[in-house]
Amino acid sequence: MRAGRFKKIPQPTIARLSTYLQCLRDLEKEGVRTVSSREIAQRTGINAAQFRKDLSYFGEFGKPGVGYQVSHLKQRIMEQMGLDEEHPVLLVGAGSLGSALAGYPGFPAQGFRIEAIFDNNPMKVGQRVAGITIEPLESLRRVNSTVRAKMAIIAVPREGAQDVADRLVRNGIKCILNFAPIKVNVPDDVVVRNVDLTQELEVLSYYMRAMEAGQGKQ
């Protein structure tokens, strides 16, 4: 099939695409030119058929009997994911988590540039984090009228999260990565992804108990 643009793409496929990308970057660094789905499977732990099926939603990228050209496939996945251009990102919340995210080296390395940091704590405003001066939330509109970011990260306590989300949406943000452990409501044209750190540990706690009960890895 040529470019399966119209078939519905499973959500987990998107996350795996990012994993393949990671793997392809490694292969490129190692100087590998060509790779088979089996090799990718070994490295990522994702089933080889799954890999081929995932790619099939976007088109045909491999050569039967040969495999995939690493640099080409990497390029094509990046295009599909919108990673062929840089993304300005706003960060709200300059607590310890926010500050850590401001300096997270993986973000700029994959084209995500933190353009501004906001915090409504007057003690924080004016301080610098990762080379960026913290601004008050009131400046959001002014700042984003020039930065024109569509992505933002919420790293504030849960009480403030919905208000922050509302402000972000009002100022043109379309994608939110939310670290506050609460469901934020947004309009239909805005996407939210939640990362709940405590939830991750709670899930681990469950599996620990399940394994102790001798049920093995589920």
Next chain:
Amino acid sequence: MRAGRFKKIPQPTIARLSTYLQCLRDLEKEGVRTVSSREIAQRTGINAAQFRKDLSYFGEFGKPGVGYQVSHLKQRIMEQMGLDEEHPVLLVGAGSLGSALAGYPGFPAQGFRIEAIFDNNPMKVGQRVAGITIEPLESLRRVNSTVRAKMAIIAVPREGAQDVADRLVRNGIKCILNFAPIKVNVPDDVVVRNVDLTQELEVLSYYMRAMEAGQGKQ
């Protein structure tokens, strides 16, 4: 059915259990005594039938015509998830992410106590983070022979992650929360959960492009 201990439990159910817990804590704080599956659905965004089905894997907790007793249900979910006791946790990596996690207030609030922090950078060793003195990785064995933690967090760069995981496993760790963007290999009796911050932004990037292409929220 009485306590469905033998039916297989879907993996997503476990994460949702944690979401319900969050919601029940809110309700308790608001002084609500009884809640229906419909009310939970409204607050969490999770389908009411889904909620009831999720609970059904563990037993029967509600009263037909009435609903669920908030405090009781909360207690029971906590037991099921192993959250009725405190969990000591080791943290490896005292960079900015590690430091942020060391001070993350949500962890102690849900019973996860960071008991020790390790880093193999001699400049870091001896410094204090969130009231804990950073120790060298070599001390892991000695420390955990007294702490006896089964959970650990990896917050080191990807190059070091596999080595850290190996050491953790050798010293009795059974659950790992891994922030390094790489697949770490562990024995069958160890559970790993990955949090890849860059991947989260990459997935958002995909959905942003998809929405611009006018496909709406998928």
Next chain:
DNA sequence: GTCTGTGAACGAATTCACAGCT
């Protein structure tokens, strides 16, 4: 022979819809 791309088969997870309890 090797490997891709993909329908078909399978398995997992969600949602429906309703019997039965309060």
Next chain:
DNA sequence: AGCTGTGAATTCGTTCACAGAC
């Protein structure tokens, strides 16, 4: 009447297995 618990139906996602390309 209102709500739970759960089989049945449905939707969604993964894996198999093989035709066809190299």
